[in-house]
Amino acid sequence: MQSLSRGRIGWAELLERSCSVIVAGANHGKTAELLNQARRLQDKGGHALFIRLNKIYKRDDFLDNLDIEDEEAFKRWANCSSLEILTVFVDSLDEVILKSLEDMYQALKVISQKVGNNERSVRWIFSARPAVINSEVISRMQSLLTLNSSRRPLGRQDIGAGAENISTEVQSFDLTDDDTGRETQETAEGIEVYRMEPLSRIQAERLLTLKLGSSSGAKQIYDAALNLGLDELSVSPGGLDVLRSIDLINNPPACLTDVYENIIASQSEVQSSEIERNASFGLNSSQFQSAVSQLSSASLLCSLPNIEIPTETLSPSDGVMSARKIVFSSLNESALRYFLTTNFFIDSGPHQVKVYPDRLLYFFAAKRLSFLVTCPEDAARLVRFLSWNSPSGESGVYSRFLPLAGWLATLSPLCRAEIIKVDPQACALFGDLRSNEISSNEALKCFELCLERLERSGDTIGRGLFYLTSENYWQATSVAIISNLPVFFKKYSKNNQIRNLLIQIAKVSKVDVLRGVILDEISGDYTSLLESSLALDYILDLRDEGDIKELLSAFDSSGKTNIDIASNLIGELGFDYFSVSKIAGIYVDFLVRDADLFEFNWTISKYLLVEKNSAEIAQLTLELIRQYAAINKATFDFSFDSRQFLEFFDDLAAFIVDCSQMSVDERSDVLYRLNNFIFDNFPYVYSFKRTKLVLEEKIDVRQEVLKKNNHRTLSVSARGFSVEFDI
Incomplete structure (x- = not known):
């Protein structure tokens, strides 16, 4: 989760706060997250309630609508020592607020009077959509709820395993085998608001795998969604349900419409x-x-x-x-x-x-x-509103209306006739040329007019307001356009904007229609192909073994490696064509040359950190340690920015700890060796945020690392992995 004022924060820290509100959009997993945390606390012997506020807001006694587990948990807490903390998870705050603010107030009053009297220790965690949370809502909640002026952080045995939050201010933590919680005092605190973070690709694929029962199917759905520009639906549980229901794999769409x-x-x-x-x-x-x-x-x-x-x-x-x-x-x-x-x-x-x-x-x-629009006059009047005309005779759709004009051209033949005359780019690149409403000849003509105008008038794609993404290219992959791509490529070979557009369309269509003209253009010189990132991506995507062999040979013989080229090749080809030792060697070479490692780190994190590569990632981590240790540091100025280097190890370590395909012993061994390496080589603090997040959940891995360390404090920062854990 992301604090709206303090940076990242997670469940371990959140469960120590008096009152928190977690905000996220509809179907983002708020209910499941709160329910899961409540059940984890209960399973660990802690006191927790899960309350659906929309079910009790008009009732005098909220106990009538509690689940059995929560009713029993409340009775246990009511009969125990007054020092025991009750954590109350209140879901659906937004649904009641939208009915009226007074309904929210009365519903919370019922709950507060039941659990918050007698100065009992109560911790509140609410979920809501962000649109309903404002200063007035927070003020009403603040005036009603009993917020304790002191708090006792729950021991680890009470917290359970949850998704961890990190404050950006935290710089270090220690793993210890101390099993006791510690008392802390702090001044009275108010209600803090946190935003749930979007799902990562790994999280999204895992969730899809659970729903589908197939990891390969999950990857296919995720990739298909990205290719169709549906990335917004890939970052929340509700969005993933939509992707699963529209069945992009077994029932592939014929068009964007x-x-x-x-x-x-x-x-x-x-x-x-x-x-x-x-x-x-x-x-x-x-x-x-x-x-x-x-x-x-x-x-x-x-x-x-x-x-x-x-x-x-x-x-x-x-x-x-x-x-x-x-x-x-x-x-x-x-x-x-x-x-x-x-x-x-x-x-x-x-x-x-x-x-x-x-x-x-x-x-x-x-x-x-x-x-x-029911007649040509309606269409002409509408298009005039969306477009401009200059005294010199030029015309075009206003930039902000390009996607709207594109879809109007798709859905209305009357509008299409007007828009093609005014601005063919809107129809060709921002609508749906694959639609059944547009004939093949009509789509080809529109696309040709678009290219001609880009060449003749110096027009730019998107006019600086919109950038084409995968679905814009895919909608232009009608049969007539694809078959004519080589003709267009030769005709507009000097226009980089058009060349790049044509390559992107061929790349999305996954056909080799431009392979021949690209290789002819470079006269078979694969070294020069390495310098053209977009053409290189296209050729690599075709997975022609002969091309890959030539490219790798050119890469090996190119002398000092360009970091962008290396990132491109390794990201596309991965461990299928690059050994662990070679990737580590390339990385250390860049390190020695004090190169900017951001692009390389991002490439490996995005393309190689997938569960099927778990063994290779573990080997890569250890090989990087070995090759780094072998450097004769006296022979060069070792003053590089180590933050990028340590961030990369943070990504690797977090992935390894979280990877269920490796045994606990294998994961803890890599983490233990990495911790010692960092402690020996970097005498200053860097917070391993991602590793901390996962270690909070993977208690078995953390305990095994402690065993390997003879139960001494394990530092998890750049004097180890920092921040304190109590096991």
Whole structure:
């Protein structure tokens, strides 16, 4: 989790605080996280309750709606010593606040009176969407809850294994075999707000594997999502559910339009059961989609991306769009409040949301506007509003409207006829040329006009406001365009912008249509190919064994290695073509040359730190230690910036500790040797933040490392791995 004021913080530290609010968007895993932590505390013999606030806010006694485990936990705590701490996890704070602030106050009052009287030691942890948390909410909570002026940090046996938080201010910690908690005193503290961090790729793939029962299927879904520009859906549990439901692997989409329609259908299905349970809303799924389209088009045309959730105040905030004014005729007040907290929106500020995912904003808006266009005159009038004309005869779509114009050209034939004349780039690169609504010949003609204008007028792709991503290239991979890529490549060989565009389209399509012209252009000189990063990526992606052999030979004979080239090759080819010893040797060579290691570190962390490579990563860590130790440090000025070096080891160590494919003994051995290496070579403090996070959860690995260290304090910083653990 990320503190909104202090940097990263995790469960071990969070569970020592008097009152915390964890914020994250809808379906981000807040409920599961709080429930999991409550059950872990209970399993460890601690006192914890999990309360769904939306189920008890109108009841006099919250015990009536507790799960059996929580009811029993409360009774145990009520009958024990007054010094025992009760940790209360309160979920769904936002759902009650959206009904009314007074409902929240009364619900918390019921709970507080039950558990917070007699000055018993109570710790509060709430979950909510960030849009509902503001100073007024915090103030009301602060005035009601019993926040103790002192706290006793829970011992490790009470905390259990959870995801760790780190403050950016923490610089060191020690692993000890002391099994006791320690008393600390501090001044009265208020409510602190924390944001849940997005899922990493490893976490996302693990979660998908659990849902699918297949690690290979999880990787395929994740990669397919990235290729279609759906990265926003890959960083939360709810987003992963959408990716799984639209079935990108077994039912691959024919066009980008299908992708977005499937996402909308999936998210609508999630809401349908809730709508049925709330008959007072008086609406259905189609009304939901219509309302989203209305808000999207109004948001874009008015340049007001943030939409205000209705409050008791009738007038909207400045610079924010009022949802009430746009869709109140079709949604009553309670339905509107619920509607703006569904999966179609994500929090963007206090009582403000925006359409989610971002890419659906333009799609929804275009659906609404294309529905309103019924004749050529309508289309011409709309396109005039979205575009500009100069006295010299030039014209184009306003930069901020490029994606909207692209989808209008896709969904409305009438708009397409106008937009192609005004700005073919919008149709060719920001819509969907694979759509069934656009014929193959029409798509090819539009793409040709786009290239001609880029060449003739010096136009730039995206006009400096938008940068193309994978889905923009994929939507242009119609059969007619792909077959003509070599022709276009030769015709515009001197235009780097167009060349790069064509290579990206060929790369996304995963066909070798440009391989021949690229190799002809360099006359088979693979050394020069190494210098062209985009062309190199494309050739490597084709996985032609002959090309790879020639590239590796050119790389080996190139003398002093360029760090960007090395990063590119190792990231693409990995351990299949590079030995552990060779990667370590390249890394140490860069270290000696005092190169900037950021790109190299990022490449290995992104592409090689996957569970199938666990054995190689462990070997790489030990080989880096061996080769570093073999350096004759007296022969060069060893004044490099060691922070990047230590951050890299932090990534490696965290991955190894967390890797279940290795035994506890194997993981603890690597960590123990790495700790000694760091302690011997770096006489100053660097906080191993990621390693600390994982060690907090992997108690078995931590205990095994302590055994290897004869139960002495194990330093986990750059005088070891710093920050104190009690085992």
